Amino acid sequence: VLLIIFIVTAPIMTYPIAVDLPQRVLNPPPQLVEPPPPIELKIDASNQVSWNNSPVATGELQQRMEQEVQKDPTNQPELRIDASPDSEYDVMAKVLAAAKNAQMKKIGFVQQ
Template identity: 85%
Template structure:
């Protein structure tokens, strides 16, 4: 109904009907008002802080721990097999030797390894409070 007759003169009136446009814009406004608070929830991330004068490194860091996970799910601690149930105890022993100078845990996972084994290894490292965890990929 964009064209309507005028006030009896017989000329068509060419005004645009903006009612549907206003309706669509109001619906979009309501959608943005409802979804905007969802985006504003903060996600807590612990980022490393910049240190201007780092303390001198007086002690030699301990040798790293090489943890290898093969495709069958077997975990090797420095080339010796270990059960996933014993990992946390071994990691806690390493941390308790010197909590301020922990060894680096280097995890080498086979691309075909199951995620469940990797999740157990990472959970054990977190529960043992290991701070230096690295991922390596050997060719």
């Protein structure tokens, strides 16, 4: 008996739901731009910093990072930091401060 009542009343209990569907646009979305090659930043055990396998002073890092950001602020390269476990924390702090001050958005750490 309950099943029959449910079958009879179920079609009555329907409610319309308003759904906002996406509309077709005349202008297609912009094409995705290929990201620039990543910057490989390595800090070795003797605290020497290398920018894409060429030695660089920590004082030059922020200037180089700013140059990379200014090339295309919306499509920045990824900064990949590979620090030796034997390197000093002070050097890593200087690298991260330079990246922050240069407004680098993509920062990653390489695991060994």
